[in-house]
Amino acid sequence: MIDPRLLRDDPERVRASLAKRGLSDEVVDRALAADVARRESIVAFEAKRGEQKQLGKLIPQAQGEEKQALLAQTKTLAGEVKAAEAAQTAAEEQWRDAIMEIPNVAADEAPAGGEDDFVVLETIGTPRDFAAEGFEPRDHVELGKILGAIDLERGAKVSGSRFYFLTGVGAELEFALVNMAMEQAREAGFTPVIAPSLVKPRAMEGTGFLGQAADDVYRIEGEDLYLVGTSEVAMAAYHSDEILDVESLPRRYAAFSPCFRKEAGSHGKDTKGIIRVHWFDKVEMFVYTTLEDADAEHQRLLQWEKDFLDKLELAYQVIDTAAGDLGLSAIRKFDCEAWIPTQGKYRELTSTSNCTDFQARRLDIRGRFEGGTRPVATLNGTLTAIPRAIVAILETHQQADGSVKVPKALQKWLGREVLEPVNPVG
Known part of the structure; x- marks a missing residue:
């Protein structure tokens, strides 16, 4: 608060x-x-x-x-x-x-307005010109079938709409992305974490996900538990009701967890493929630091996200999200949006938010400073959300024959330079 x-x-x-x-x-x-x-x-x-x-x-x-x-x-x-x-x-x-x-007080720098009022801060890389290369790009759904990587039909059969199976190289791509993300985070001084996806109401309320975002949250009927939409929730509550020594700050965690979202209000949006789904895996960075260093840490989180997208050799833009599109807890949020060739536009892959002491006050997380205790600051940032990263990789690096070149940084984790078709190219 x-x-x-x-x-x-x-x-x-x-x-x-x-x-x-x-x-x-x-x-x-x-x-x-x-x-x-x-x-x-x-x-x-x-x-x-x-x-x-x-x-x-x-x-x-x-x-x-x-x-x-x-x-x-x-x-x-x-x-x-x-x-x-x-x-x-x-x-x-x-x-x-x-x-x-009352939401956190938006930063002066955050643009006013709603979802469409963001400001583009920078554009990195140039989208591929497939016309100049002489072929029409396939979308990730078709590529997923050709590569034997994504099975949407059986996902729908087993679990319903907006569910999927990652199979073969699709599953390998997930493991490769998680390993590469964890390696980068570890080298940057983050502590790797596997976080629970079920949390108590206080964790949800403390992070601001039972307010304006409540309609998008799954609750376990008959139990006082919620399924998280991001491991930010569990990691924010990790140090709840604790007093942290200021010398231990910043505390940086890189948490892997499955994430669950109802996608309320998204009827008719992204119904095809795995861009907007009810379940996905994610590696999330979470930081506890001082209020004085929160802005600088926010920039560091953004840079780590950009470094990861650079390793995937993607064209992307960084946007300053408008105040009306911020979550309850954030004062400012940067999104990195990758170019999706078959959609002809940039789509969000990662985001990072500065929540200052808003969540810490709700969850009673303080630091022991000279002169007494006071709330710390919390920040979060996506390192990789698996389905959207796979979409961007497949569509960006596809070849005319249906194969997909593997970004160099990912090759050691996948053990190959090219993903080859396993099913006939239509």
Whole structure:
């Protein structure tokens, strides 16, 4: 959640951030009113508790009727204390509910607007000119059949729409991508992690995935567990309720996990292939650091993502995501979008977000600094989301005969330079 002092001292900044995201600022007034009511309820409760304590000191000294009167007064006061305590609890809940609705304050640099209002920061590489090479590129669905790499029909038969099997070189491609990602992360000082895909509600709420993103989350009926859409959730909660030594920061983790998304609101979008699916595997970078170093760490995460895409020899662009397309927790987000030849446009492959102390406040993760403890900053960044990486590799590096050249950096993990067709080319 945002710093309550920011809401109290500079509510106009919070209003401006909400407007930048395209959201109503009604919650600001509600949160401010709830904060006043909460503080007043605390004063009222403490006053009643003070009366109760003073009365308790008088009773042992009283005699006869005076004592009986004091005891009767004590009984009445006990009910008032209980009512004041209940009022304080209710006021605290109303305040917490209101402030938890407020997204992190978007960075000044983040563009205003919605999904289509991003700003292109740079373009790396040049998309292949297949017309100049004399052939029409095949999409990843056809290439997946030719290579025996992707089985969508049986995925749908077994699990339903937006599911798939990776087979043969498709499965090998996944393992190769994961190994290459983990090697890069390890060399950069990240601790490799295999993270759980099932988490408790607090982890989901703490990372902001039970707010505006709740419709896209799978819940396990009958159990207090959710399937994560990213290992960011588990890794953010990894150090919940802990105090970290500042000397140990930054703490960098590279987590592998399956990810699950309902893809709510995507009806009719990317229904063909494996670009938008209900389940996929991913290697996610997650960092705990100081607020002072968060911006610099965000740039480092972006550079690691770019390094990985460079190894895959892809043409891509980096965008500054607009405030209205940020998640609840992020103040700024950069996406790397690879060129997909058969779609004739760039599509998101990775993203990295700076969440400052928003998640840390929700999950009570603090650092031990000189002068006391205070919340740390958290950041996340995709190193590789497997299906989309496979789409980009197959379509970018395909040859006229249906084979696919393997990027040089990936060759040692795949043990070959070319993926050869195993089924007839149509």
